[in-house]
Amino acid sequence: MSHNTYGHLFRVTTWGESHGIALGCVIDGCPPGIEFTEAEVQAYLDKRKPGQSKFTTQRREPDQVRVLSGVMPQDDGETLVTTGTPVCMMIQNTDQRSKDYSDIAKRYRPGHADFTYDVKYGIRDHRGGGRSSARETAARVAAGALARKVVPGLVVRGALVSMGTKEIDRDRWDWEEVNRNPFFTPDPQAAEEFADYLDAIRKAGSSVGAVIEVVAEGVPAGLGAPVYAKLDQDIASGLMSINAVKGVEIGNGFEAARIRGEENADEIRLDEYGNPSFLSNNAGGILGGISTGQPVVARFAVKPTSSILTPTRSITADGEETEVVTKGRHDPCVGIRAVPIGEAMVACAIADHYLRHRGQTGRI
């Protein structure tokens, strides 16, 4: 069933398709009194926007956001203040070249939702991927921009840590570097390798997957719950809801399955002020579903773009065998643009749990 809402108190509902009139989100439950500008939201959207380098799709999507409701414009003509009512943000679709898709309208593109859409709904908007288009994620990024402001002091940053068989060297991690290269990767040397690597893949008409890491700092201890609605569970849910994501990890993730209890234990000491100080963060900032106050660390795996030039065998909606070659404008590595999306989902999960924790316990 369709259930396009994420969150419980900070509720983000997204709507809209790649080839409809517009798309957007409704944020319900946002606290009143939060100041922001459309330009701030736009900055995050621009990060996600295609066509910024030869490594992302050349579609032009201005992705200009408009805030339609839930705010009081201030006298400066820029600042908006949330009123506590639903904030609707809209992005109009402008560059809808439907003809690119016409010859695949009836062919089920392997790796895409074409086949499953038809099975599920019996109707499919062949002009694009419908809701399965990565375009929907613009709405999430817009919502994430507001979510970041809900928790005072929260900083959520993402970075691409591997592309195909290439990985970064974590010793070279530099957050400043992330915004300097087209891959949102924190290792300048890896950025150069990725450029060559992806260029070859792009020219071959192929594609490749990637792993993105999101780190949230300034998360107060105590957010989450011990069983369902664990903070890590909701982050996993949010990240797995991003297109093309096939795996999610918290902290050391799958590595935890390979090591021993004494290696995995995050020991605790007191710092110079007598506050708890963890000596490591294998847990990724979450124990028993509840934040520890350490940085929350999550990673997710994005599969290679399914739209490739290499012909792949498939069938048509009419039950004929066929081959599919995608000629449209697509990203050789969709993982790149997933970085701001992953940030947005983590920010939304934390904002939601911040309000829930305050509601149930009054301890914030």
Added chain:
Amino acid sequence: MSHNTYGHLFRVTTWGESHGIALGCVIDGCPPGIEFTEAEVQAYLDKRKPGQSKFTTQRREPDQVRVLSGVMPQDDGETLVTTGTPVCMMIQNTDQRSKDYSDIAKRYRPGHADFTYDVKYGIRDHRGGGRSSARETAARVAAGALARKVVPGLVVRGALVSMGTKEIDRDRWDWEEVNRNPFFTPDPQAAEEFADYLDAIRKAGSSVGAVIEVVAEGVPAGLGAPVYAKLDQDIASGLMSINAVKGVEIGNGFEAARIRGEENADEIRLDEYGNPSFLSNNAGGILGGISTGQPVVARFAVKPTSSILTPTRSITADGEETEVVTKGRHDPCVGIRAVPIGEAMVACAIADHYLRHRGQTGRI
């Protein structure tokens, strides 16, 4: 915030702690007319039950389930038929040796939720892990037993595929073998290796992590949704909500991030009856959040048991530095008992989406 409910139409709410009077679940939205017996539910609980081999905790938990509501007992005295109203199942706690925990009441066990509980709630039931105890999962397994019956033809099976640094050989995969060894592993040779490996770990007072794979067959195509409430998202959410889980994968998971588009594509042909036939299943049976009709495949990583004999540095609730050694009865590899729990969560997710799909589309 506490929100102990999983699912939207097939709603499972669990309640109860390890050291309270009882624990259980309420299944709301179960279709009417489903026949089952307490013995069937019990069989799944017994799989999860501790004390079955030297490789799991020696606590004795009879885990005897009772169905309290939502059913019409039939004349045979065994069969129960659901009436469409909430099914409450209860398991009484009997072996509550609180004294094992007394000396750790004030010490924050690394890797446990002790610290985060105190930060969150300001109160903690030191007699056990409270809701963070793996004991809560008995309620999920009970719910899963009913979930399996909601979708006609559904078969959900789990298997342990790696333990620490040891992995199975997938060429030796034999589902029959899973129930023959204490590790729920499908590779008889690996079972022997796991036995030696875990024995040494247990004797050393250490612990180790594991990876579990769950495969659901008989899942109709069309379950799920293209954006939020994707079938894979809800499975990820359910698996990540299991204690000690740090990572979740669907299909080829993180491997997808390492390969190219043409390798990852699951090509489609027509079978001899003219039906769609996928030539591979990298997608794990889900495309665009919607089931394809192929087996749904999910994996999750369980961290090593945090309770170990090796002293670990920590602090007390009173802000003193201390060391923690766990003397209680614990599993050297909690991943083993996570197998039936993982099955249960996948079964619940599929049952829920089955009802949701039927509700929205009427296409089942």
Added chain:
Amino acid sequence: MSHNTYGHLFRVTTWGESHGIALGCVIDGCPPGIEFTEAEVQAYLDKRKPGQSKFTTQRREPDQVRVLSGVMPQDDGETLVTTGTPVCMMIQNTDQRSKDYSDIAKRYRPGHADFTYDVKYGIRDHRGGGRSSARETAARVAAGALARKVVPGLVVRGALVSMGTKEIDRDRWDWEEVNRNPFFTPDPQAAEEFADYLDAIRKAGSSVGAVIEVVAEGVPAGLGAPVYAKLDQDIASGLMSINAVKGVEIGNGFEAARIRGEENADEIRLDEYGNPSFLSNNAGGILGGISTGQPVVARFAVKPTSSILTPTRSITADGEETEVVTKGRHDPCVGIRAVPIGEAMVACAIADHYLRHRGQTGRI
């Protein structure tokens, strides 16, 4: 907390204020394959639109609806077909005469939400009633237009049955008449009386309340649930969520509290085809929260418009005593325009329960 969503499977989220850029709704969970046109939705909006007679506010609100997502436009250029994804409908605000409100920005209008808004949020959009403005209900009416199409054969009609101290004569009930007079009342003679009555009230700068009755025919038996999420409960919730509503009745309502069991019983016989036939409908088509197949009948009481010319004593946001006189353009009887809104809420509740019933039981 803000929670601007109504329904569980047919989920309507509304957003937007009276004096913002736009308002609208997102309908999530709408079945695929439903055909409709913007003109059909517009027809319902026009019914609710102000400025249609001297008996409703003279604000001009074109209330032109646009469907932004969730549909496939058909080749005729008019027909839209739902795709099963979220349908967002937007209505732009055009006639926002903020100055009318300027002098009451700081005064708490008795009967309005001004005071409670300030207490709750600490911020209030003084340009209008914010979300409390009846303008929000346009979004509901748009959603209701689609809800009506979800249940085959469903007909939902509303009528004004009393205004102040004047009541209709039910023996003169004529559904055709409802669309012939400006009061949506089914009794032509009452329509004339209402005209004189309300004219005098309007000229006196006063206002008056009304009672609206909504009748849904073609509701299949079996919708609803025995305890929470009863069909009548959800209808009551929907109607009570309409601005200025202070009471809700199902069937004979408060009259049921005055009569005896044998008078209240709806006896059942078999009709000529052997089908169950109720001899009366005191229950209003719902027994134990579940629809009987008879017409569903609900009534709701709308208080008199709070904005009146008579000065009323109040205080300012700064804690000064003051008097309030509303000079803006307002309805002398807001109950009139509540008729299509009540219809919409009943239609949405029934559509939601139709999908839920189909989901849980598969019996539709």
Added chain:
Amino acid sequence: MSHNTYGHLFRVTTWGESHGIALGCVIDGCPPGIEFTEAEVQAYLDKRKPGQSKFTTQRREPDQVRVLSGVMPQDDGETLVTTGTPVCMMIQNTDQRSKDYSDIAKRYRPGHADFTYDVKYGIRDHRGGGRSSARETAARVAAGALARKVVPGLVVRGALVSMGTKEIDRDRWDWEEVNRNPFFTPDPQAAEEFADYLDAIRKAGSSVGAVIEVVAEGVPAGLGAPVYAKLDQDIASGLMSINAVKGVEIGNGFEAARIRGEENADEIRLDEYGNPSFLSNNAGGILGGISTGQPVVARFAVKPTSSILTPTRSITADGEETEVVTKGRHDPCVGIRAVPIGEAMVACAIADHYLRHRGQTGRI
């Protein structure tokens, strides 16, 4: 669809039938640190318990509540402290005289949910009313006992204000009187009249309806929301979910539809301390869906007990015409026992909105 949960942050899920093993509730989201005893809960259950006078059913239901989870027992052996995890309370069914129902197993009792149950589920527990039995409400009363403690200073009291054609005189309203007579009515003179009136009705094998008023004092201003999830909407939803309720009013309710704007306006002055002071409370303590700080006042109409000795015409499940006479032990006026149930629902709604308001705004 079954959806047996009430509330959003203070979530009450009830389960259990009249003739099953047990019934109860799970309260999820209860704040930690709330002290209570089983005896306190029991006191409210005893109020609702049948068999206390000749005016209520003579069934004996000990209704002994047990708290199964979510609490830390204190050393005094009585006090329980909530831990923030789900509180499950259970009441075992002991007096299940199924034979009383045997001859009506196949007959659809007019006014009961027998017919609609069969249509909806295709299966019905003929041993009693299933979930439609008023017995389910014991679970609500238990939940309400805890809800009352969530909001500091909250006092929720209910009273029967009319029975059939007899009404109380509000000038004689005395809250102390409510607990002195078997009708929970605040007017001692009316109590005597009700006694004679109901005695005659009981002897005639008939039944009669009633109206109950619930008043909540100590409700902080600011709870609720301007559109959906209005405080009055959620109270209406809760009250309408009680068995046999056909109407709900807030404040002056249907009377508001009969009067003019200047009569209905609750004017505001400053009290001696400079605080806002309403001169009347037609609004019932709620404006625009948000609490004003005045007492919250709600009323609901309960229909006459459907089980009467007078034969009523009906049909059987096999499609035969028949007559139904109820011989079981039933209340001549179920409205009496609805008083503590109404209190419980109002308390739950207020507790829920208190937590939600604190969560979204942090203003408590």
